[in-house]
Amino acid sequence: MAVIYRVNMTDLSVRSEAPGPGYLETGGRGLTSALIAAEVRPTCHPLSPENKLVIAPGVLTGTGAPCSGRLSVGAKSPLTGTIKESNSGGMGAIAMATLGIRAIILEGKPADRGLYRLIVNTEGIQIEPADELAGLGNYETVGRQYEEFGDKVSCLSIGQAGEMGAAAASIAVTDVEGRPTRHCGRGGLGAVMGSKGVKVIVIDPRGGHRPKPADVEAFKRGAQKFQEILKGHPLTGEGLPTYGTNALANVINQAGAYPTRNFSQGQFEGTEAISGEHQHDVILERGGEIAHACHRGCTIKCSRIYVDENGQYVTKGPEYETIWAHGADCGIDDLDAIARMDRLDDDFGLDTIETGATIGVAMEAGIIPFGDAEGAIGLLEEVGRGTPLGRLVASGAEVLGKAYGVSRIPTVKGQSMPAYDPRAVQGIGVTYATSTMGADHTAGYSIAANVLGVGGTVDPLKPEGQVELSRNLQIATASIDASGLCLFVAFAVLDKPEAMDAICDMFSGLLGREFTADDYLALGKATLAREREFNRAAGFTAADDRLPDFFKTEKLAPHGATFTVSDEELDTVYNFVGE
């Protein structure tokens, strides 16, 4: 009863099909990348009718496996031109899985340039005109759906940025409270959804059934063991619930790897004021919430609810990457201002990393000075109004930098780097350079071994060992991204060998056949190989697997470091693909 839906937005028709045998034992990024690689011409324009947007829950999603609610969205990216998968928490993936949906594929482009909404339920998918939603933010857009459909549905939606076709546009996924706070942020996939004329997808799981494992007992054993391991690990059991992802701010700043003022320094003097510890205190003082789960079945609960001085809801988190992007990278140390920007990003439907980095470049261009929090909020508000400056802010650091003649642009394949300077953490530089997705920390989170001492220790300032570290993490991540498990389980997997057994037990129980660690890693390897082949056919070569020149020529304080992993070494990251 597993089903793939094809929604043709050119003729507004829907077709359902049974997943082919190759697609049955993968999911999430494994499925989105397999479908994009098989069906999208690599040289097409990302906003043309030929591109497709594929939405898929992970293999384990909906089964009750702990922390398995991730949703993958894939397409050819308008930001990078590469194949792209961007994933998110929230309740959308579980809702899809409950309906037995392995993937929804949006194809074509409406001739009338109209806006539509999709209603997904046990009947299938209905396409309805939704021009009345034009120009609305995500909060208002999903708010109207909850009024109409009640609180059991989940929504995927785009804000103004996605409607504009902006390259930093995200796809919002509603959380447990029905707020559009979780985002497939990276790579501008919201613009692809916008180009298809789809404003919102309402997923109504009522009447559906969660996937039933073939061997229920075996599955349960694995799930229980996995939960215990997650609870027992200091990061997933304690650090992340208590301080959230932003526990990293002080750690990375200490390491001299906290990119400050558009990657011109490695430490920010205002870190304390925007740290996870301070954020924790502010939230508790004001009556917000820590240890908040972004989807049911999450045991890590790294999210939080940020409230203002009157205890009124402002936004979720904000997360480490967001606080860095709108904070240190812009020289801003005002947590309340950062929370307002996070809220605006979520509402307009913008990747917080790309948007913060773009504002950093705007500051370097002199549009506003570094540290100007109100000016930064003003720039963001331009996005909502669709002004030319707003279009630039929503188009990413590379486009804004080009329009303003800035030469220090911290991007790879057109995508802005996240919150770790690759000069002070060389392993993450290898991931930024070689990931199939452009600069992306989640693709191979070397910070674990480079800084956190998780899964071993590799000196962050030396080139030695970084390629192997990044390669292994990129493979493991692609496997996790197929499973539907949250990437944060990796901390436990890296430290506890029995966590891998527990994952394999859950896969074995679900699929009803023996599933080994090798099978698991094969999922990731196959995904990376497909993605890389797509990119090759789209025109990407080794020359694109490089950091911008300035990381090799400008020394970063306090270590005086430059990026020293050689091009030859970078070119060996994918040697397992057999190119």
Place this chain on the structure above:
Amino acid sequence: MAVIYRVNMTDLSVRSEAPGPGYLETGGRGLTSALIAAEVRPTCHPLSPENKLVIAPGVLTGTGAPCSGRLSVGAKSPLTGTIKESNSGGMGAIAMATLGIRAIILEGKPADRGLYRLIVNTEGIQIEPADELAGLGNYETVGRQYEEFGDKVSCLSIGQAGEMGAAAASIAVTDVEGRPTRHCGRGGLGAVMGSKGVKVIVIDPRGGHRPKPADVEAFKRGAQKFQEILKGHPLTGEGLPTYGTNALANVINQAGAYPTRNFSQGQFEGTEAISGEHQHDVILERGGEIAHACHRGCTIKCSRIYVDENGQYVTKGPEYETIWAHGADCGIDDLDAIARMDRLDDDFGLDTIETGATIGVAMEAGIIPFGDAEGAIGLLEEVGRGTPLGRLVASGAEVLGKAYGVSRIPTVKGQSMPAYDPRAVQGIGVTYATSTMGADHTAGYSIAANVLGVGGTVDPLKPEGQVELSRNLQIATASIDASGLCLFVAFAVLDKPEAMDAICDMFSGLLGREFTADDYLALGKATLAREREFNRAAGFTAADDRLPDFFKTEKLAPHGATFTVSDEELDTVYNFVGE
């Protein structure tokens, strides 16, 4: 006494050196590309201190050879990321040659972000602060220099666009009347000059001496023969002087290859009103000037002086490409409006092709409607004011298209296509795709054989023969661009074998050694090989030698044609390089 000057804009110092032996027998593009390839790191950011701007007259410039006044400017391009040479008429090249200068190389970048002017004369080069010129257009900038230095000097300058670092920024070269009407337009080299902090270069040739041929009699024989051939050819002797470059409008429209409304159609219903024939009549009626030479020693005289209804000077030309870009490509059939836009382009320092194509994309984005001449002028005026929208207009079609989510972007390697649709003239599509410079008609003007019946005939709608045609023209063009001869001499060279002899006689006479047609073509081949190697090292591959997808998928009326030269054929264009 030949000299190369290095102007270091970081420490504001000037060094002179004798050209190395490899540089003595080349010039123009041959010299700019050799120097860039030898001295600039291919991966550097085009606006970083590591890029260099090289300015060089051709080998024959200043000798009195007919039509030999072309000036080449080279750098790594902010628009394309490739090596770039952009060349121009005007008096600047002759002034440099008269001072014995083979090249001026601008290096570094001022730490104070100040603006400077360079005074070039028999004493050398002086660097002077010129902050008072900040924000001025080219007309006012050079006007002030002529007031100060009198009418014997020539100026190279940038307008507001170059100061902004805009990727469509040109470098203006003054004409015989001291107006900034001739431009090194393509590739954003004005932004590189701006990044070096150089607003204007005043070249004072007084006291200098024209290069003296080693064998004066031989040189004169060649020059005289060459002049006779140019006068006797129907295009260079009659068509171009009478109707200017815009004689092409009706011809290309007839061929169904006149890109209309952002390359969505191949014929423009308003062509008659913007044709060269109509332009000729308007100019003569109003007391303007046809058969105007852009530099002394030009016998073709394709330029004209365009005046308003009161007979007051508006601008030169405008040229065919400009009238197309601001006209048919935007659905505009108002010659006076187009002339005003040409004037604004020249004043702000913008490539008219890139700017017109960008406005066409802005129209496709719905910023203003197609055909809205006053709206287009309004968009251009935004550039002068430096608004965000103006920055976008000055950044080229690809950046504006990305910011507005447009999928039909007629560029190759980031540079907008000129006035010939490659679906209806397949040979020019080969040149656009494979040129080392991005989409560029002058790099290998297949229109000659595809449409004009010059140098043979190759069916424009079929793929057969196009690669060979483009290859031969790309080689011949690179040779011409080294010589300092105007590309229009190629019409005569293609039709009259004795024209090649005349060129070789001039080279032989100048250099004092036998110079054959093979030597001449070797100049072009060596240049292309260097350029291609630079691009390879900068990360360009065969995948970049392609037209945008829509030329293969959208049929062009009236022929219903798509671009059908195969990728495999495109990859053979440079087989002479021995890759």
